[in-house]
Amino acid sequence: MSNPTKPLLTTRYGIAESWKIANAERAGAYRVAKRALTSIEPAKLKGEVKKANIRGRGGAGFPAGVKWGFLNPGPDDQVYLVINADESEPGTFKDRSLMDLDPHRLIEGAIISCYAIGSHVAYIYVRGELAFSVARLEEAIADARHAGYLGARPFGIDHEIEIYVHTGAGAYICGEETALLNSLEGRRGEPRLKPPFPAVKGVFGMPTIVNNVETIAVVPDVIEMGGDAWSALSRLPADGGVRLYGVSGHVRNPGLFEAPVGITMRELIYDYAGGMLGSRPLKAVIPGGSSTPVLDPRRLVDAPEEDQPLHAWHGKSEIDVPMGVDTYRALGTMLGTCCAIVMDDTVNMVEACRNLMRFYKHESCGQCTPCREGTGWLVDVLDNLCAGRGKLEDVDLLVDISNNMMGNTICAFADGTAMPLLGFVQKFRDEFIDAARNGLPVDVRHDDSVRRKVEKVA
């Protein structure tokens, strides 16, 4: 267990004009890329990434080193690196900071990664709303090319590397990796059936590695420190390093924090984010983006047997379990993007659930009937419950619709809708029953506690 006392990922965020190449280089940018490209074998680089146990930062938590190992290009294949900067999962706002405040870290990570996996072209797919981040990245790429770090002979070696920014145009589903590839090819952003997986047949029919912005941005530190040392920064096994944590909602001090993998949700809320707004009680927290089932601090971990993965936390609150990909899966939720949405006791869970289900209804790409229709039905039922038109059976109807969505679709979007819904109903069933009986009075709607502050009236 070690905690870095100095930041790694965010070390350059505080520097004046940190996005300018001269300032970034003065603070260490591109040193690792230069050493990697001029003196380290690609296979060794891949080995270090594998040892680092980087669990993908885009939400699924798949080990980056293992994913890279799936590549097996034929002699005429062009390998692509595609960096997922679609960042659209509600609650998530971390990748934007890397692009805006330290674009050269991402570019350096992309250069090393391209070299390691034998790719000559990387595309960074940025959501369309982030025009500012796109401009930052394009300026940074131009400067890196001018400095000789990109182009036909990066750092003087014979391995061409180009990085292009590709701008999306508003569609959450384009964050799903195969939808993203379609969008990159100039198509509607509709997910593809898997297999084939992108590492076998990705963009333009070629082997492709898709990684999240943060996953690629940690690569320079991994190579600099060595995979084992970087992995050991974490408090957990098989889930290495440090990561960006976000906190939004009812905390005093919302924002982004860098910390080791494996801090607890309690630490994140009360130590990092300054505790609850107005010292109100914590009612619920969505741990890692809206697709991850909600945690209820009153619920205790039930793992009495020694061979159960969460046995060490038996009898403790859900929010005292370390935040890791595997620990959270064992808890019945997901770590996701590690950006938490915190809700105090003024929030009605039926209303919170309805807010998110509206999002999913709006964002379903519509290819699969269970997802297209299911998301719409969920919203209809929830609208009825909230408006006092609901029936008791509606609560089980929500569960039934969700169960029929899961596992029956092309992509994980439908599961990412059904799982959080089931979490809400399971953990806060009383409130759903209450809503079915009485509807929701307007004054328990969740924006009212802060409404007065925003409106600046006494």
Add this chain to the structure above:
Amino acid sequence: MAFALTPEREREVDELLTRYPERRASLLPLLWLCQRQNGWISPEVVDYVSQRLDLSTATVRGVVTFYTMFFDEPVGENVVWVCRTLSCDLRGGKAIQDHLENKLGCTAGHTSSDGKFTLLKAECLAACGQAPMVQINDRYYENLDVELLDQIIDAHVTKGAEEAAREFSTHATFGAPTKAPISTAPPPPSPEAVRLASQPPPAPDPVGDES
């Protein structure tokens, strides 16, 4: 009248085409260039794009209608997107929308009668820690309350979008309005925590909680 890009933008298109092994992949960036020039994707733009990339107009239309940021009808001089997803709503997103509707005199989905603003509801814009927020044109305005929002909207009318963005947009500082000094951020809450030094000081507690 047929649509044409400016010669300068045409050169950009030529460069775009070199970025991808397939011509079609330039479709999204090309549509962006056109929308930036024309304000929306008119039928003439669709014709132009389909000829430029050898695609059918149906294919181009299919793509345009898939993405919420491509407008298939004309919009106001400024487009205001108000985020109403959970993190923003927990911090007053609805109050922000209500205020905008009153101020602009139109409901979400419509354009003000003077044609200056189109108001649209947005899904999560990846600014959750700085909620509530709006996007106006291609810039973010975060940590809003209604007074600040009034100033921002008024600045768009009196000084124009570019100047308003320079003064109030929060991109460059990741949350803090540009004019607020970055050093107003609180110290990190614990030694190992690294707070990104940009947001304004912790919000005062909501009225009525502790008083």
